Amino acid sequence: MSFSFQIEGAAGAARAGVFSTPHGNVETPAFMPVGTLATVKALDPDDLVQMGASMILGNAYHLHLRPGDEVVREMGGLHQFMRWNGPILTDSGGFQVFSLAQLRTVDEQGVEFQSHLDGSRRFFTPEIVMQIERNLGADVIMQFDHVIPGQSSEFAARDASERSIRWLARCLTELRRLEASQPLEDTPRERFQGDSPRNHQALFPIVQGGIHAHLRRAAADSIRAMYDWPGFGIGGLSVGEEKDAMFEMLEVVDEALPKTHPRYLMGVGFPEDLIEAIRRGVDLFDCVAPTRMGRNGAAFTRDGRLNIKRTEFRTDPKPLDPDCDCSACARFSRAYIRHLFVSDEILGLRLLSLHNVHFLLSLGRAARQAIMNGDLDSWSRDWLARYRTASPLTV
Amino acid sequence: MSFSFQIEGAAGAARAGVFSTPHGNVETPAFMPVGTLATVKALDPDDLVQMGASMILGNAYHLHLRPGDEVVREMGGLHQFMRWNGPILTDSGGFQVFSLAQLRTVDEQGVEFQSHLDGSRRFFTPEIVMQIERNLGADVIMQFDHVIPGQSSEFAARDASERSIRWLARCLTELRRLEASQPLEDTPRERFQGDSPRNHQALFPIVQGGIHAHLRRAAADSIRAMYDWPGFGIGGLSVGEEKDAMFEMLEVVDEALPKTHPRYLMGVGFPEDLIEAIRRGVDLFDCVAPTRMGRNGAAFTRDGRLNIKRTEFRTDPKPLDPDCDCSACARFSRAYIRHLFVSDEILGLRLLSLHNVHFLLSLGRAARQAIMNGDLDSWSRDWLARYRTASPLTV
Numbered sequence: 001m002s003f004s005f006q007i008e009g010a011a012g013a014a015r016a017g018v019f020s021t022p023h024g025n026v027e028t029p030a031f032m033p034v035g036t037l038a039t040v041k042a043l044d045p046d047d048l049v050q051m052g053a054s055m056i057l058g059n060a061y062h063l064h065l066r067p068g069d070e071v072v073r074e075m076g077g078l079h080q081f082m083r084w085n086g087p088i089l090t091d092s093g094g095f096q097v098f099s100l101a102q103l104r105t106v107d108e109q110g111v112e113f114q115s116h117l118d119g120s121r122r123f124f125t126p127e128i129v130m131q132i133e134r135n136l137g138a139d140v141i142m143q144f145d146h147v148i149p150g151q152s153s154e155f156a157a158r159d160a161s162e163r164s165i166r167w168l169a170r171c172l173t174e175l176r177r178l179e180a181s182q183p184l185e186d187t188p189r190e191r192f193q194g195d196s197p198r199n200h201q202a203l204f205p206i207v208q209g210g211i212h213a214h215l216r217r218a219a220a221d222s223i224r225a226m227y228d229w230p231g232f233g234i235g236g237l238s239v240g241e242e243k244d245a246m247f248e249m250l251e252v253v254d255e256a257l258p259k260t261h262p263r264y265l266m267g268v269g270f271p272e273d274l275i276e277a278i279r280r281g282v283d284l285f286d287c288v289a290p291t292r293m294g295r296n297g298a299a300f301t302r303d304g305r306l307n308i309k310r311t312e313f314r315t316d317p318k319p320l321d322p323d324c325d326c327s328a329c330a331r332f333s334r335a336y337i338r339h340l341f342v343s344d345e346i347l348g349l350r351l352l353s354l355h356n357v358h359f360l361l362s363l364g365r366a367a368r369q370a371i372m373n374g375d376l377d378s379w380s381r382d383w384l385a386r387y388r389t390a391s392p393l394t395v
Numbered sequence: 396m397s398f399s400f401q402i403e404g405a406a407g408a409a410r411a412g413v414f415s416t417p418h419g420n421v422e423t424p425a426f427m428p429v430g431t432l433a434t435v436k437a438l439d440p441d442d443l444v445q446m447g448a449s450m451i452l453g454n455a456y457h458l459h460l461r462p463g464d465e466v467v468r469e470m471g472g473l474h475q476f477m478r479w480n481g482p483i484l485t486d487s488g489g490f491q492v493f494s495l496a497q498l499r500t501v502d503e504q505g506v507e508f509q510s511h512l513d514g515s516r517r518f519f520t521p522e523i524v525m526q527i528e529r530n531l532g533a534d535v536i537m538q539f540d541h542v543i544p545g546q547s548s549e550f551a552a553r554d555a556s557e558r559s560i561r562w563l564a565r566c567l568t569e570l571r572r573l574e575a576s577q578p579l580e581d582t583p584r585e586r587f588q589g590d591s592p593r594n595h596q597a598l599f600p601i602v603q604g605g606i607h608a609h610l611r612r613a614a615a616d617s618i619r620a621m622y623d624w625p626g627f628g629i630g631g632l633s634v635g636e637e638k639d640a641m642f643e644m645l646e647v648v649d650e651a652l653p654k655t656h657p658r659y660l661m662g663v664g665f666p667e668d669l670i671e672a673i674r675r676g677v678d679l680f681d682c683v684a685p686t687r688m689g690r691n692g693a694a695f696t697r698d699g700r701l702n703i704k705r706t707e708f709r710t711d712p713k714p715l716d717p718d719c720d721c722s723a724c725a726r727f728s729r730a731y732i733r734h735l736f737v738s739d740e741i742l743g744l745r746l747l748s749l750h751n752v753h754f755l756l757s758l759g760r761a762a763r764q765a766i767m768n769g770d771l772d773s774w775s776r777d778w779l780a781r782y783r784t785a786s787p788l789t790v
Contacts, residue, residue, distance in 0.1 A: 037738045041740065041741060066734065067733075075710060075731070081728075081730070314462065315470060335466070335470050336433070342461060346437040346741060346745070347438070349741055350439065
């Protein structure tokens with residue numbers, strides 16, 4: 001078996017686990033840095049190794065458009081192409097088709113849309129998306145799903161959820177066909193005799209259902225009845241709904257999904273959301289916020305967020321976060337990083353991105369330690385209280 | 396003595412030397428990466444350490460405007476501010492005042508100009524520039540000089556050269572005053588009792604004289620008569636004149652300067668120029684070309700220059716330069732780096748900048764080895780022949 005999940009400790013719904021993949025283990029809870037276009041923006045793969053990242057993301061929609069999933073396959077797959085030797089998960093492009101692309105037409109077969117880059121007409125079906133994710137060759141691949149806005153009506157949410165489940169069945173069938181017909185390592189670069197341990201990709205279904213508890217439960221039940229999945233995605237949250245609604249849905253899904261398998265909350269995120277979701281049984285997270293915010297000059301700190309461009313940091317000798325051990329905080333002052341931002345220097349983008357990603361990775365590790373220590377409640381209460389008490393230096 | 400220069404080998408006019416500074420030794424010939432605004436653009440100081448950079452540059456004009464040399468001093472000086480623990484040289488801003496700034500008025504006292512950033516009125520004199528370079532605290536500081544276009548008339552060249560020499564005397568007087576009154580380490584961060592080995596900065600004069608051999612000789616003679624300088628800058632070359640004129644001037648200056656001291660050819664440059672200048676007795680070089688070209692997608696290779704954005708590299712599995720051992724070439728394909736550039740990803744800027752700087756550092760080391768081996772002639776002939784024979788993959 002190429003994939004497995006061991007639970008080493010628990011605290012209420014929260015779990016400390018180890019998700020094993022053909023490219024190594026992921027200790028959970030874990031934040032997964034997002035490498036949309038086969039690079040975590042502004043960072044080097046060596047930076048990610050140094051800060052202890054384990055699994056990272058790529059995106060099927062973006063990589064299909066640039067450089068093309070066929071190109072990535074020809075170059076030996078995503079691991080080889082971007083030189084990331086750890087686990088990779090690819091998002092299916094469902095979210096991007098419904099948010100970035102233009103002029104969509106959805107029917108039972110799939111989605112016709114125009115590329116956000118050049119307006120070219122494209123067609124995604126569950127089968128085509130599996131072929132793209134096969135070409136990319138990630139360890140974990142997400143199903144193609146029908147994504148809707150966070151506050152959609154129950155009718156729209158039910159329709160999209162049920163279609164996503166029908167599409168899931170087609171994804172599974174197509175993946176089995178591909179695993180039989182297109183060995184994963186059968187690239188110009190490396191050939192295996194017959195099947196290899198790497199041939200199998202873990203397909204994660206995505207539980208949809210908007211903010212409607214009974215739809216979430218129904219989705220989880222249908223998905224579980226279909227197959228023994230290696231893990232579960234939780235989609236359609238953090239897309240505009242109230243925070244309380246998201247937390248309520250997580251509690252519903254925690255009950256509806258098997259305790260024995262990893263759960264991945266897609267597109268989340270921010271430190272406070274990570275902690276609340278971990279407390280509700282989520283194991284894996286991803287979000288573009290740490291790198292996007294970093295490029296805009298915003299840094300996470302244990303005392304809240306900080307905007308490095310502010311004048312008060314002009315001669316501040318302190319690191320971004322005095323309690324952080326990332327390679328930016330270990331070396332540079334706020335004054336220097338502010339200077340880099342004010343002067344539009346590229347190193348500034350890298351240092352803040354690095355710090356923010358490191359911050360979320362560390363948060364996952366600290367939460368795991370708290371679960372193992374049996375003090376998750378007090379740890380998370382203290383952490384959130386400090387984070388929410390903005391000091392005069394933060395914004 | 397804080398500064399010294401030992402010559403360990405020679406081949407014709409070329410020398411293999413060791414320039415000792417309070418922050419370590421520089422094996423020459425050496426290319427010095429340019430960190431205009433206290434950062435070598437797109438690179439991390441750790442990248443520079445890894446590729447074996449020894450001395451790097453900062454720029455007095457730029458750092459005076461942003462973040463302000465007083466801020467750098469308050470933060471502990473340039474070494475501490477940018478976390479570069481090796482030797483640093485600061486350019487005086489002469490070149491920038493005469494190229495970037497607007498509405499200049501030059502008289503014997505100094506230059507009045509408008510900042511290229513905000514149009515604010517500024518006044519640089521030899522004394523003010525020494526105060527700026529004192530605040531920055533580099534190991535080697537360049538005199539403030541009057542820079543003129545490369546093909547100026549003999550009258551203009553003589554006038555500027557003679558003014559630069561009068562300004563040099565004022566720089567020396569001011570530096571002595573500052574060394575007595577403003578101890579270098581006397582910052583809020585670190586205090587020394589009395590004088591420290593770091594208190595002394597090496598002031599380099601700049602030999603001017605345009606493309607007029609007798610003016611270059613006269614300048615060298617006057618400068619040598621003034622003081623026992625720790626090294627010499629050669630300015631006003633590679634600024635629009637013919638290549639042959641530059642090489643002729645280098646031969647004139649080689650004869651006119653003491654063989655015992657390091658010579659720094661300011662603003663040069665490109666691989667072929669480095670080799671020709673090393674053969675004419677130059678020890679130190681700097682140029683923004685490797686990082687600027689890198690940000691534009693151009694890479695040095697041993698087979699000439701290459702533009703990574705070209706379609707032919709779309710699925711090219713080779714590194715930028717198969718004979719290069721930089722951390723970009725050791726890991727990434729041309730196909731991947733092309734993808735980063737086509738997708739406007741920041742990592743692409745870093746990888747090409749890193750490769751190009753590494754390329755010039757390696758070139759200096761290879762030339763040094765050839766001098767030590769006694770085969771500089773054949774090495775440079777072969778190197779230049781290969782570099783100039785552009786393959787179909789290069790531009």
